[in-house]
Amino acid sequence: MTLAHHEVPTHLNVEDKVLFGLTVRQFLFVLVGCLASYALWQQAAPFGDVLRWSVAAVCAAITLAFALLRPADRALEEWLAAALLFVAAPRRTVWQPREPLSTDWRPAGGGWQELTPSLVWAEEEDR
Numbered sequence: 001m002t003l004a005h006h007e008v009p010t011h012l013n014v015e016d017k018v019l020f021g022l023t024v025r026q027f028l029f030v031l032v033g034c035l036a037s038y039a040l041w042q043q044a045a046p047f048g049d050v051l052r053w054s055v056a057a058v059c060a061a062i063t064l065a066f067a068l069l070r071p072a073d074r075a076l077e078e079w080l081a082a083a084l085l086f087v088a089a090p091r092r093t094v095w096q097p098r099e100p101l102s103t104d105w106r107p108a109g110g111g112w113q114e115l116t117p118s119l120v121w122a123e124e125e126d127r
Helices: 024-043 049-068 078-087 118-124
Strands: 015-021
Touching: 015 024, 024 049, 049 078
Parallel strands: none
Antiparallel strands: none
């Protein structure tokens, strides 16, 4: 009996398909989007059928767009996050020097008359 040796490729960078040819990420987007569409369908009952259908259709279209579209080989939620960061970022930055804290340069206690000079540099030269 001969044992056949098969190499399993692990370097493919391909997401696994879970259900109906969808990846886990895509399937979860579709699942959450369907639940949101159904919730909107139920909540829009008093507003009439036209608004009810249109709200559910818009929600389903957004769901399918987020699940299936990948412009420039990036997920749509990454583009949304990048757009939000761009909008939130300031357009112009101005550098101003920080005002120094007085505790950093002013001695604690009395005035300058009570200071004793620190001659650490002189002690280092003698060594």
